Amino acid sequence: MRMSIITLVAGAILSASFTAGAAEPVADAAAIVKAANWDAMETITVELTEHSFTPQDLKLKAGQPYRLVIKNVGQKDHYYTAAEFFKSVAWRKVQTPKPHGGEIKAPYFTAVEAYKNGGAVELFFVTVNKGVFDVICTIEDHKDQGMDGKIVVE
Numbered sequence: 001m002r003m004s005i006i007t008l009v010a011g012a013i014l015s016a017s018f019t020a021g022a023a024e025p026v027a028d029a030a031a032i033v034k035a036a037n038w039d040a041m042e043t044i045t046v047e048l049t050e051h052s053f054t055p056q057d058l059k060l061k062a063g064q065p066y067r068l069v070i071k072n073v074g075q076k077d078h079y080y081t082a083a084e085f086f087k088s089v090a091w092r093k094v095q096t097p098k099p100h101g102g103e104i105k106a107p108y109f110t111a112v113e114a115y116k117n118g119g120a121v122e123l124f125f126v127t128v129n130k131g132v133f134d135v136i137c138t139i140e141d142h143k144d145q146g147m148d149g150k151i152v153v154e
């Protein structure tokens with residue numbers, strides 16, 4: 001009896017923290033990435049400059065493999081920060097463009113920075129969770145200047 005009360009309380013605390021806080025990273029991400037048809041991958045390029053994302057908003061399909069290229073064509077460094085979105089997809093890898101650079105594999109991360117004058121980062125993932133996610137540049141006042149968008153996964 002005492003045990004079940006403790007379990008109930010623990011469950012309530014857990015569910016409260018899930019609603020209030022960030023979503024958990026996608027479970028089974030490795031299996032989702034492995035099962036995906038990468039020949040059907042769609043490439044989308046977002047250009048960053050002073051002070052905008054082009055396109056500003058993205059509309060993505062759940063369950064689709066993507067290569068999202070974040071390219072800074074401006075003259076300042078910029079971020080493409082979408083922490084909740086980055087937790088809601090199954091990550092294959094992040095890379096800087098070939099033939100130079102390299103790649104990173106990780107369960108998830110919070111922000112991407114592309115350096116001024118042509119810096120680019122390529123994100124390879126499969127969309128999993130549906131929702132509307134914020135994306136901003138976190139440098140100084142760039143968000144208020146217009147570097148503020150949405151990523152919609154349907």
Ligand SMILES: [Cu+2]
Nearest residue numbers: 078079137142
């Ligand atoms: Cu910026």
